[in-house]
Amino acid sequence: MYEISIGELLENQRKEKRYSKSMVCRGLCSVTALSRYENGLRVPDKFLLEYLLQRLGCDSKQYEMIISNEEYYEMKQQRKIEECIEQKKYLEAEAEIQNYKKMASISKPIHEQYVFYYSGLVKKYIGEYMQAIDCFEKSISKTAIQKEYKQGGQELLSFMELKVLRELGDCYQEVKRTQDAQKIYSKLQEYLESHSYISLELEQFYYGVLYKIAEQEYQNYNYGTAYDFIQKIYAGMKKHYLVRSMKEVLELKMALEEKMNFLTIESKKDYKDKIMALKLLKCTNEKEMLAYMEEENVRIQ
Template structure:
């Protein structure tokens, strides 16, 4: 049985995918550092190792590499920040930002990327200061993608999951203004295609791909592009069924029903809207249930109040 060390595995995976050392290491470490890691001459830090694996389109489930107790503590704190961002837990986000700031005082810029991103999320979600949020997002993304202008996709670059999350947040900011919503669509279409073509199946793809599709279905709806909404929502529903993502499953079914209603396929729309209401009720999203029921009645004369859900 073959026995791999981390450098062997990185090199074999990179060569199998046809990537250069420059493509994989860009913004994370120097190509010379990656060469030394692949040759077993340099031990990578945990965060660098994770980002290199992500650039290769996979997740690091095989190797751990902590160079010190301090690095392990910082890595753990950064993971807490990422969970807070995903859960949109503003209270915990504030607490963990303070922790990471102290632990990252003497760390490299790569360790600061998630910190800037978290501060941007705080500015967007709590302070509603979108200009400040954009400034922080761009500061974060420029650590590893210095050529990204915030609008034009860099289709030749490999991405980490943090980069995907930051770009998606930039797109969300654009979606708040009808004058820039096409910027949002272009960015998330880039992320959609990247996740489809570059990322192998894993828990991060299972979490992020439906989110990207849900955003796109909402933004195409804003632009009244209902055939696109239907296509995107269908892809999302199928993916959620295959990989068990319950967070976005009812929302994508809802958007599918909306698209069908707008395309005047009322009978089919009613079926999917009813499914969405039932699932939302089952997962205790009563706030959304009432909103959807009222919207169906007012917009399409579909009355779910007298039905057993």
């Protein structure tokens, strides 16, 4: 069996998609460095390789990578940060981010982007949206030209860069910079629809972007447009069994049908039953589930 090298993979994917070297490596490394990677003269580190593969439309998780001790400890520290945020331990997350900043590779744009992204998430979750916007704008500036992207310039983006832009749009929405948020969501939609999906994770992300657009249309009383978006989201998520955020999708779908006067008593009950089931699925333990059932006066026959 023929095993392709990292350099061959990068070069083949780039040429197949007719991307220039400068498009692929912008903000990540020099064109000279990318040429060396493609020619097998050097090997990019794990984090850089993931960005390059994702920009080329490849699922980086499909490839095995040998990592250095330094990269292992950086990954371990990243996981600590992410676990703190998942558990809503925001002060601990900030402390772990500071520990991460002390690591040797932090001067690289990818790691700086990571720091500003997770610092922004902490600020967002504690309601400090202006500080979060500052972090997300600094984050995206490390590897992408934000001004050009807003104006529709052609850029290739990794999954991290897409996530930064989505969070930036969400924070713009929170501080009533609706037009700025709309521009970002529209550009993300355009970008994602012009590139093939590389994973279910990215497809879920795509439907999340469409949901934000549907939500904006709903708030602007454009119910027909919002409903077209929500129908597309619902059909896609249902097809791929994507449960996360389905509750919010069903709630908006039900609200739209009510506004448009075609929500029946039967369909309303069906929506409520599905929403309740999805809420129960989110319960992490029996105690939480019983508390929710008591709050909603749910009785099992």
